[in-house]
Amino acid sequence: MSILINESTRLIVQGITGRDGSFHTQKMKEYGTNIVGGTSPGKGGSRILDIPVFDTVYQAVEQTQANTSIIFVPARFAADAIMEAADAGIGLIICISEGMPTLDAIKAHRFVQQKGAMLIGPNCPGLMSPGKSLVGILPAQIFKKGNIGVISRSGTLTYEVVYQLTVNGMGQSSAVGMGGDPVVGLYFRELLEMLQNDPETDAIVMIGEIGGNAEELAAEYIKNHVTKPVVGFIAGQAAPAGKQMGHAGAIIAGSSGTAADKIAALEAAGVRVAKEPADIPGMLKAKLGV
Incomplete structure (x- = not known):
């Protein structure tokens, strides 16, 4: 599944x-x-x-x-x-x-x-279930069938994290790039629920970025409903306030949407947040005890 x-x-x-x-x-x-x-x-x-x-x-x-x-x-x-x-x-x-x-x-x-x-989407790379189906523009050669679910606001960071997982022997159950625009369809909360209920997914990686409050809402959902290990990464930690970084939705407005706020919310929900994508496989292995 x-x-x-x-x-x-x-x-x-x-x-x-x-x-x-x-x-x-x-x-x-x-x-x-x-x-x-x-x-x-x-x-x-x-x-x-x-x-x-x-x-x-x-x-x-x-x-x-x-x-x-x-x-x-x-x-x-x-x-x-x-x-x-x-x-x-x-x-x-x-x-x-x-x-x-x-x-x-x-x-x-x-x-x-x-x-x-x-x-x-819109403005997304699509999704992949390794060994089953590819619907999108994701590079198939970096994926490996396994038990890690990946959800991300960033297409290129999806590829980077999947590559790091694969070269460290950790395959993926499903990977979804949800898009980085201010308004998109399925988002962290819905996708977290799906991965939580998926028997082939043992752990989850969520990749967020500055702007909006989706990661804070996801942290609240994880705290109350997700029992599987979750490791996160937040892009844009060095972005100045008011500066759009790549995605239309990646902009800090006023005092909300900062990387620090998102990291704090995730860590308070028990999510380990990586400083670099390369740190994610080691964090997952520690969470899974492998």
């Missing part, structure tokens, strides 16, 4: 004929992900990489019984793509698109919730 995706995932790619969509479709297909179709308005009836292309998500779902969608479209079209997927009955939507306006993200996220679907 893993969270969100596995061998039974039936994936469609929105924007499959574009440069990024076709490139990453090939990578996902090579990994073994079950890609049942793609969409590109005006190109319905064609094929790419031997995958059928449809004009709309509605047609794709009707013909393929897809349950998951990944979105590679320009930011100005991303909200409509998300809402089309949710309206067509897709249960899990992953939006890779970067630069989506915040008000668009709010509208799309609310629509997804109303439809009872789940959203990851």
